[in-house]
Amino acid sequence: MNQKLKLAIPKGSLQESTINLFINAGFEVSSISRSYYLSFDDKEIEAILIRAQEIPRYVELGVFDAGISGKDWILENRADIIEICELCYAKRGLKPVKIVLAVQENSPVKSVKDLKGKIIATELVNLTRDYLKKHRVNCNVEFSWGATEIKAGHLVDAIVEITETGATLASHGLRIIDTIMESTPRFFANKNSWKNPWKRTKMENISLLLEGALNASRKVGLKMNAQKKDIPSILKKLPAIKKPTIAPLAAKGWYALETIIDKKEAKDIIPELKKLGASGIVEYNLNKLIY
Numbered sequence: 001m002n003q004k005l006k007l008a009i010p011k012g013s014l015q016e017s018t019i020n021l022f023i024n025a026g027f028e029v030s031s032i033s034r035s036y037y038l039s040f041d042d043k044e045i046e047a048i049l050i051r052a053q054e055i056p057r058y059v060e061l062g063v064f065d066a067g068i069s070g071k072d073w074i075l076e077n078r079a080d081i082i083e084i085c086e087l088c089y090a091k092r093g094l095k096p097v098k099i100v101l102a103v104q105e106n107s108p109v110k111s112v113k114d115l116k117g118k119i120i121a122t123e124l125v126n127l128t129r130d131y132l133k134k135h136r137v138n139c140n141v142e143f144s145w146g147a148t149e150i151k152a153g154h155l156v157d158a159i160v161e162i163t164e165t166g167a168t169l170a171s172h173g174l175r176i177i178d179t180i181m182e183s184t185p186r187f188f189a190n191k192n193s194w195k196n197p198w199k200r201t202k203m204e205n206i207s208l209l210l211e212g213a214l215n216a217s218r219k220v221g222l223k224m225n226a227q228k229k230d231i232p233s234i235l236k237k238l239p240a241i242k243k244p245t246i247a248p249l250a251a252k253g254w255y256a257l258e259t260i261i262d263k264k265e266a267k268d269i270i271p272e273l274k275k276l277g278a279s280g281i282v283e284y285n286l287n288k289l290i291y
Contacts, residue, residue, distance in 0.1 A: 002043070002044070003044060003198055003199075004044060004045070004046045005044055005045050005046065005065050005066065005199055005202045005203065006046050006047075006048075006063075006064045006065045006066075007045055007046065007047040007048070007064060007065070007066055007067060007068075008047075008048060008050050008055040008058060008059060008063075008064040008066070008067030008068070008069075009038060009047050009048065009049050009050070009067070009068060010049075010050070010051070010052035010055060010067075010068055010069055010185075011036070011049035011050055011051055011052070012051060012052060013052075013091045014052055014068075014070075014090075014091060014185065015049065016091075017089055017090070017091055018068055018185070019031075019038070021087070021089065021210055021213055021214065022040075022210070024213035024216070024217065024287065024288075025206075025209035025210050025212065025213040025288065026209055026213075026287070026288070027040055027041060027042060027045075027209075028040070028041035029041075029047075031049075036048055036049045036050070037049075044202065048064075050067075052068075052069040052070060052073055053069075053073050053076070053077075053123065055067040055068070055069040055073065056069050056073050056074045056076075056077040056079035056081060056188070057077045057079060059079065059081050059188060059189070059190050060077070060079045060080055060081050060190065060191075061190075062190050062192060062193070064190065065189060065190055065193035065199055065203070066084070066187065066188060066189045066190065066193065066203050066206075067187075067188060068087065068185050068186070068187050068188075069185065069186065069188075070097070070162075070183045070184065070185055070186070071086075071181075071183045071184060071185075071186055072097075072099050072124060072127060072162065072181065072183040074186060074188065075126070075127050075130075076123075076124050076125070076126050076127045077126075078126065079188075080191065081188045081189060081190065081191065082188060082189040082190075082191055082194045083186050083187075083188045084186075084187045084188055084189055084203055084204070084207045085186070085187050085207045085210070085211055086184050086185075086186055087184065087185045087186065087187055087210055087211070087214060088184045088185075088214065089184075089185060089214060090164050090184075091164060092164060092165075093164070094214070094217065094218065095164070096182040096183055096184045097162050097163065097164050097182070097183050097184075098162070098163050098164075098166075098179050098181075098182055098183075099124060099127065099160060099161070099162055099179070099180040099181045099182075099183060100160070100161060100162075100163055100166075100169070100176045100178065100179050100180065101120075101131075101158060101159075101160050101176070101177050101178040101179075101180060102152060102158065102159055102160075102161060102169050102174040102175060102176045102177065103152055103153065103157065103158045103159075103174065103175055103177055104152050104153030104154075104173060104174060104175070105173045105174065105175045106153075107152075107153060107157070107158075107175070109157065109158060109177060110177065111177060111178065112131075112132070112135050112137050112177070112178055113135070113137060115132075115137055115139050115157060115158055116137050116138060116139060117138070117139055118139045118140070118156075118157035118158065119139065119140045119141075119142060119156040119157050119158075120132075120139060120140070120141050120142065120156060120157065120158045120159065120160060121141075121142045121143075121144040121148055121151045121152075121155065121156040121158075121159050121160075122141065122142075122143070122144055122148065122159055122160035122161065123143065123144055123148070124160055124162075125141050125142075125143050127160070127180065127181075128141050128160045128180070129141055131160075131180045139157075142156065144159070148161050149161065149168060149169060149172040149174060150172060152172075152174055153173075158177075159174075160180065162183070163176075187203075187206070187207055187210060189203055208290065209288065211290075212288035212289055212290045213287070213288050215288070215289035215290070215291065216285075216286035216287055216288050216289040217263075218262060218263055219260050219261065219262060219263055219286055219289055220260070220261060220262075220263045220266050220283050220284065220285060220286065221258065221259070221260050221283070221284045221285075221286055222238075222257075222258065222259050222260070222261055222266070222269075222270075222273075222281065222282070222283055222284075223256065223257070223258045223280070223281070223282040223284070224256070224257050224258075224273060224278040224279065224280055224281040224282070225249065225254055225255070225256055225257070225278065225279050225280040226254070226255055226257060226276075226277055226278050226279070227253055227254055227255075227277060228253050228254070228255060229253075229277075230276055230277030230278070231246070231255060231257070233276045233277070234257065234273060234276050234277065234278055237269065237272055237273060237276060238257070238259050238261070238269070238273075239259075239261050239262070239265065239269075244257050244258060244259035245257065245258040245259070257278070260286070260289070266283055270283065
């Protein structure tokens, strides 16, 4: 009997970036137009697209063995699950999103304390109530079915919303007065599925590959040649996970150096390496990086 691991993949804002993450991790993933089912080249994986808001609950109930959703939605659902790993990516980048409290720009509200007796609209009702309880503020929290940004100052006094850059809120004339939390996607498992040795091993392997793909997306590899006399000064300039690999070349007194650096540092480091005597410098992308 063939065993299957049932995965819930977030549909919507995280859909494209999540599928790309699996592809970068080494999986071939495809979908049929308007279908909620994803096809993996791994026949042991059965994957379905579903709203990120619902995934924690369905994983807890055992409908799925594992899933990916934001930490905010895990907390919102009060989901009792096993968190396998944190995956720091978003719709447009590799940073956490923020859950913020916002009001209309011209609102007299300056802090959460000013919202006593007021109305807040949000999809994250439980999370918002927990936040208000922490600050000892009593107000009415309404569930928002969408278009939450346009409600502040018109239908409600404030909103709690997820934002990546704050640009959408600003475009609607809103002002952030507090950040409730930062949230990143998590890969997590149903408790009973985690107790199954085969499923647990499968999920741990997937986690390793996903984390490796994310690690690699932030790094690049560098290769270069240098004379022995220039190596000490080059090594001082080169960051490395441990130490650069150094190997002798056929030409006497010449060596090959190889290391891994942060992608964002490459444009500044490469010209410096050239000045220090490095030649034949090659920058290359990484597929996976496992620490």
